[in-house]
Amino acid sequence: KRIAVFASGSGSNFQSIVDENQVAYEVVLLVCDQPKAKVIERGNKADIPTCVFQPKSYVKKEVFEKEIIQQLFAYQVDFIVLAGYMRLIGPTILSAYEGKIVNIHPSLLPAFPGKDAIGQALDKNVKVTGVTVHFVDEGMDTGPIIAQEPIYVHQEDSRVTLQQKIHEIEHHLYPKVIQDLCLSSEKESV
Ligand code: GRF
Numbered sequence: 001k002r003i004a005v006f007a008s009g010s011g012s013n014f015q016s017i018v019d020e021n022q023v024a025y026e027v028v029l030l031v032c033d034q035p036k037a038k039v040i041e042r043g044n045k046a047d048i049p050t051c052v053f054q055p056k057s058y059v060k061k062e063v064f065e066k067e068i069i070q071q072l073f074a075y076q077v078d079f080i081v082l083a084g085y086m087r088l089i090g091p092t093i094l095s096a097y098e099g100k101i102v103n104i105h106p107s108l109l110p111a112f113p114g115k116d117a118i119g120q121a122l123d124k125n126v127k128v129t130g131v132t133v134h135f136v137d138e139g140m141d142t143g144p145i146i147a148q149e150p151i152y153v154h155q156e157d158s159r160v161t162l163q164q165k166i167h168e169i170e171h172h173l174y175p176k177v178i179q180d181l182c183l184s185s186e187k188e189s190v
Pocket of ligand 1: 007009010011012013014083084085104105106166167170
């Protein structure tokens with residue numbers, strides 16, 4: 001299956017998805033809404049075509065999403081993988097890729113949706129948090145859950161250590177879930 005990764009930041013998840021042994025999927029496109037993001041460098045190094053856009057220069061979301069769709073179709077993308085993409089997917093892309101968009105979120109959803117899930121978990125002093133991979137719908141981190149992994153929060157944990165633990169889990173969980181998703185959709189289409 002051909003996948004596009006959408007990212008806005010450092011792109012460590014993008015990297016792990018690219019680096020993982022890719023039997024069932026191939027990353028064919030990177031979509032980024034932040035022209036200075038580190039993920040763009042990673043995309044260049046990995047020789048992956050990259051579509052960078054600046055949302056501010058469009059009058060509305062529908063217009064840039066239509067442009068993205070054109071790219072997705074041109075690269076024959078089957079699945080969209082959000083990896084630190086800091087923007088809600090609008091109806092234009094959602095309707096074209098219904099049930100084919102996944103996201104990773106650094107909490108055990110439905111706890112702590114939205115921005116800074118790690119900070120929210122630390123503020124609430126939870127003893128367990130984790131990582132969730134879910135399908136994307138029109139809400140913020142609300143779609144059906146595909147996989148979750150818990151992480152214990154210890155008293156000595158800081159934002160930095162918790163972030164590291166979350167990344168470690170994400171980097172092995174996300175490629176695996178994407179792989180499984182692609183494999184099961186191959187079976188469906190036989
Ligand atoms: C990850 O922790 C992910 O759960 C969240 O954004 C972060 C992206 O990190 N949605 P990176 O850019 O992949 O390093």
